[in-house]
Structures are given as structure tokens and as C-alpha cells.
Amino acid sequence: MDGPVPYCAVCSKFLMLCECDNIPRGQGIVYESPQPSHQEKLEKLTHFGATVVEKSYGHFAGHDIVRDLLKSKFIQVLQKNEKRLKEMVMEYTKKEKELLRKLRIEEHELATVCQEAYSKFIDFDWVEMTSIEYVLLNNAFQISDPRKYPLHDKELKAIFDAITIGNQAIAHCPDIPKTLLASLSHQ
Numbered sequence: 001m002d003g004p005v006p007y008c009a010v011c012s013k014f015l016m017l018c019e020c021d022n023i024p025r026g027q028g029i030v031y032e033s034p035q036p037s038h039q040e041k042l043e044k045l046t047h048f049g050a051t052v053v054e055k056s057y058g059h060f061a062g063h064d065i066v067r068d069l070l071k072s073k074f075i076q077v078l079q080k081n082e083k084r085l086k087e088m089v090m091e092y093t094k095k096e097k098e099l100l101r102k103l104r105i106e107e108h109e110l111a112t113v114c115q116e117a118y119s120k121f122i123d124f125d126w127v128e129m130t131s132i133e134y135v136l137l138n139n140a141f142q143i144s145d146p147r148k149y150p151l152h153d154k155e156l157k158a159i160f161d162a163i164t165i166g167n168q169a170i171a172h173c174p175d176i177p178k179t180l181l182a183s184l185s186h187q
């Protein structure tokens with residue numbers, strides 16, 4: 001099993017097991033690649049640290065961010081919480097009726113974008129994430145049920161903080177469509 005595997009973006013099931021109605025053929029599909037190894041994640045994280053410094057004009061000390069994340073065993077923490085995070089993101093796409101209307105998109109389209117954001121995040125492809133993807137993950141946290149996903153849970157908090165770091169780092173880059181960001185933001 002190497003190479004990307006297709007999943008339904010709406011129900012998150014392997015495509016052959018999906019029973020969702022009303023999704024146009026060939027849409028609402030996300031491809032998940034096999035997970036990178038710990039070493040690969042480490043390299044990606046280091047790359048993120050170096051890139052962030054460069055892109056954000058020194059607003060962030062990327063090396064310090066990476067050092068702190070590694071000290072707190074963030075790679076392991078994220079891996080341990082993948083399922084939870086995915087569930088949260090799935091719930092989020094169902095809650096965003098207002099946003100769907102505003103952007104004139106269907107639920108499966110939002111689900112696809114959110115799932116891609118989720119996949120990139122857990123694979124540590126943080127450099128490749130767009131600000132919109134960070135904002136969506138951030139929103140997923142903000143709107144989540146605090147009883148189910150309490151932010152005094154240290155691991156969830158660490159993940160939320162990492163999303164915020166990524167979001168802020170990318171937001172300091174000059175090439176961002178700010179208006180689109182504003183329409184997405186819940187803060």
C-alpha cells in the first residue's frame with residue numbers, strides 16, 4: 001500500500017465504503033498519502049522553521065518555534081491526536097452553514113478543502129498550507145464543542161497553538177488575499 005488512497009471528504013470513509021448521497025460524481029474526494037516517517041516529519045518541521053523566518057521577515061524566530069515543538073514532543077502528540085482532530089474537522093464542515101452560503105459553496109467542497117488542510121497539517125506539510133487552510137483548522141477549534149475538545153487538554157492546546165503559529169507566520173507573508181481571509185475568520 002503505497003501511493004495516495006481516495007477517501008470521501010464528507011464522511012471520511014474509504015471511497016468504496018462511502019454511502020453519501022448528493023455528492024456529484026468525482027467530487028468530494030480527497031487522496032491521503034501514506035504517512036511520512038518520524039524522520040521525514042522532523043525534516044519538514046525544520047524546513048518550516050527555516051522558511052518561516054525567511055518569509056515572515058523575521059517576525060517569528062522559526063528555529064525557536066521548532067525547538068520548542070520538539071521539546072514538547074509535538075510530533076508524537078499530533079500523531080496521537082490525529083483521529084480526534086479529524087473528527088473535529090469533519091464536525092466543523094457540517095456546522096458552517098453560514099460560511100457555505102456566504103462563499104456559495106457546497107458542503108462537500110468545504111469538506112474537501114478542510115480534509116486537505118487536515119492532511120497537510122498532520123503530515124507536517126506546513127509550508128505548503130495556505131492561510132485559508134490554517135484559518136479553517138483554526139475555526140474548527142473555535143467552533144468545536146468545548147466539552148468534547150477542551151482547551152485545558154494539554155495536547156489539544158498544543159495542537160491549537162501550532163495551528164495559530166502557522167497561521168500567524170503565513171499571515172506575515174506578503175502574498176495573502178486578506179479580504180478572503182477576513183470573510184473566513186471567526187475571530
Ligand SMILES: [Zn+2]
Pocket residue numbers: 008009010011012013018019020
Ligand atoms: Zn461519504
